[in-house]
Amino acid sequence: MAQYAILIYAHDSAHRLDATPEDTATSDAHAEELTSSGALVMAYALTPRDMATSIRADAITDGPFIDSKEVIAGFYVIEAPDLDAAIAIARTNPVVGDGGGVEIRPVHGGGFVQRDSGPGRAGG
């Protein structure tokens, strides 16, 4: 088994701070699917592009790092035996049929950092 990161590219993230459960229903359902299949290792939904701040040596700017039609709306890590299996899982992401797409990258290393308290939550 190997771990693959899947980066979600969409026009924007549906996860606004005031998003209703209906707004995020599609991605929630997909996350649920991946969880029950046992493939999902971890997942993060990001806030929309308006919330992004980019930092370079000479400037701090408003917006995503790369100005393009799609932004990274979220990312997750799955476990799969090989690339073909990972592709089969990744292409079931609803964004693929909705004008966006996903990128698969094998994970080299990493994971959660052991700390005394759990990770903080934005706005929480």
Next chain:
Amino acid sequence: MTEVEAALADAHRREWARVLAATVRVARDLDLAEECVQDAYAAAMTAWDRSGVPDNPAAWLTTAAKRRAIDAIRRNAALRSRLPLLVVDDEEEPVHPEERAVEKLSETVPDERLRLIFVCCHPALAQEAQAALTLRLVCGLPVPDIARAFLVTEPTMAARITRAKKKIATTRIPYRVPCPADVPERLRAVLAVIHLLFTAGHTAPSGAALVRADLVDRAMHLARMLCDLMPGDTEARGLLALLLVTDARRATRVDADGRLLRLKDQDRSRWNRAALAEADAMIVSSLRAAPPGRYVLQAAIASLYAEAPAYDQTDWPQLVALYDRLLQVWPSPVVALNRAVPLSMVAGPEAALAEVERLEGDERLSGYQYLPAIKADLLSRLGRPAEAAAAYRQAFDLAANEAERAFLAGQFAG
């Protein structure tokens, strides 16, 4: 050439893919497998000289290469544990690789070439890397030859191949024939690579000679191999038929001085009739077996052009109909452009010119030299020589192949 040398050359051309494919599964590393197969061919020279050419050279070479792989794995177990190994399905892995390798002497060698082909043409690799890997691993072509074929330097090609191999290992592209549901999509990539190799050889993108025979031969060999390995696939047969028909005209595409001849000026009596007949049989059976795909239809079109006893006796209406069907399965602007040629014979050059002018707006065709070339021909048939000359000039500026440039220069100068 001695008998052994000839047998070895033959085994290299015919059996390289089979020997390498079987060795890869034991080595689980493409570089190691390649090295072992190369060593096995070198060892065969001495061994066959001494005790004669074996009945089954592929089995001999496979056993020798696998043994080398097993030895190397033992010697370098520590180093190997740090390398990403090729993903090979567990149930197929030999339990005692050494015993299996010996057994194979008497057994027929299992055919694992399909796995090798599908790994080389995996869509996660760039198409130029797929083509280079296929030539290296499936055809056994040396890197310098591949570099020459793609008009890049040897270090550039070596780096491209190394990068592709690294991606296969790191991302865990499995050494496996894809599941049946994925085969059609994955096969499209394989067919596209074979077609690309053929096209690159048939109209060398630049340079003096119009045809680079080695690439054409490799592509034909690959197309035949694929038909053998996937006998039920009509598109594989369609591609082979397309290559056969196109190649049947090889000898007549240029005149004695290397100048390009148009289809209507080619000597049809010199076309390879055996190849055309073989292709025709494949096209007829493929058209019958299933709704025809892109390659079957392209082959049918090429075959219909070749079938006519003379250019002006070509079945133009039938060609337009075949192009219409091809556009449905493969809506490519190049196909729409080529359709303008038979259309001009059915509906007149004016109607065809209108179609070509419509296609000029398609930016995918900007820079495509055959668009102004076809336009020029239509304009000169319409009695508009000045505009025709300008269009030929435009085609000339876009063409990189010397034979094609000489032809086009003759058109606007003359």
